[in-house]
Amino acid sequence: MAEKFAQAVEFCKKNVRYIAAAGLFIVLVIVLAKCSGNSADNAKPKKDAATEVVTEVTETAENYTQDAYPQINELISNYYTAYANGDTDTLATLADPLSDAEKSYIAVFSQYVEGYENISCYTKKGLDDTSYIASVYLEAKFKDVDTTAPGLETFYIRTREDGSLYIDNVYGQFNSQMEEYETDAEVSALLDAFSQQDDVAALQTDVQTKYDNALAADENLKNMVEKTIPDAITVWASDQAAAAKKAEEEQKAAEEEQKKAEEEAAKKAAEEQKKAEELAAAVVVYATDKVNVRAEASETADVIGQLEAGSQTTRLEDKDGWSRIDYSNGTQGYVKSEFLSTEAPTAPAADTTTDAAQTTTDTSAIAEGTVIRLTQSTNIRESMSEDAPKVATAFSGEKVTVIMSYAEGWTKVTYGDKTGYIKTELLK
Known part of the structure; x- marks a missing residue:
């Protein structure tokens, strides 16, 4: 025994x-x-x-x-x-x-x-x-x-x-x-x-x-x-x-799960803190044209939304020709920096200038010297082609002066001290 x-x-x-x-x-x-x-x-x-x-x-x-x-x-x-x-x-x-x-x-x-x-x-x-x-x-x-x-x-x-x-x-x-x-x-x-x-x-x-x-x-x-x-x-x-x-073993697994949850919570808190710091140092910018917002800084990345011309957003970072923005409810996206400006669109001035609808006729041509207040933001290009380089971007509410309308559907205008072409349909 x-x-x-x-x-x-x-x-x-x-x-x-x-x-x-x-x-x-x-x-x-x-x-x-x-x-x-x-x-x-x-x-x-x-x-x-x-x-x-x-x-x-x-x-x-x-x-x-x-x-x-x-x-x-x-x-x-x-x-x-x-x-x-x-x-x-x-x-x-x-x-x-x-x-x-x-x-x-x-x-x-x-x-x-x-x-x-x-x-x-x-x-x-x-x-x-x-x-x-x-x-x-x-x-x-x-x-x-x-x-x-x-x-x-x-x-x-x-x-x-x-x-x-x-x-x-x-x-x-x-x-x-x-x-x-x-x-x-x-x-x-x-x-x-x-x-x-x-x-x-x-x-x-x-x-x-x-x-x-x-x-x-x-x-x-x-x-x-x-x-x-x-x-x-x-x-x-x-x-x-x-x-x-x-x-x-179950206790150890529970502790590891708890540790993982705490690490994830800490990571999330750090990310939120980083976002807060970025927002605190962010820059307000405006879209100069209707532009796609992409998931990554690449022209082939998925489109997650769009910015309307003249709309305001917050730029968090500007790097390699792309701006990382606070797109919506904390969701971040990327926009080509060339389509963003730190200058707000000029508000329409109260004057007696005739609007496009009042100065144009139903014909395709617009009379030389006609002053038109734009109803939407548009690019002014060096020649009559959408692929031509931009001379400037005119915002909604700003004015251009017609030099000549062409049968090709383009109109030559002056915009401030710049001269270029705008699609005629955008002036009607």
């Missing part, structure tokens, strides 16, 4: 980062002095506190009192009843803390237990008058096994403010082995000294003898405690490790 214990404990230690609280004891079967959960190896008090407590307890060691405290006997009886039934809700009110790992362990172990009999409490005082150390003798009755298994388990018992007693489960066998909880140095030292006292050692030896005799007398009991239960607990530990490992 000791070998099975060692194998199980070693498995848990190797997988301790996956098992919330571990220690694979065949709890409540038999507790030997050499593998007690409160032995010197498991209790690690501070040196000075341990030395003082051990010395004091050794010099003033009191004898056991058997079943001298009815309240302790009731607490322990209720504890074992709940343990045999796998009732972890009740156990949590009697022993604190009760970890999820220990609850899971109890659920497995209790499947093999029919009950606990002949319970007797051997008690000594704890660190103060409100605490106790109880060595509890019991006999475990396993299912489908005739012979009971004698056992011995040590508890550290405290008193609540309302006067009720409870088991300080930090020092229980399950938790002590893997040291999941922080312990009090003086309590650990006291339990260590307690385990070395002569009457405690004598009680352990007596129970060990009874236990060995029981196993020798009943092969079914021997098989239960040395094979059936250890095998079941090993499977339990493996499942605990797998579940904890999965939880760890």
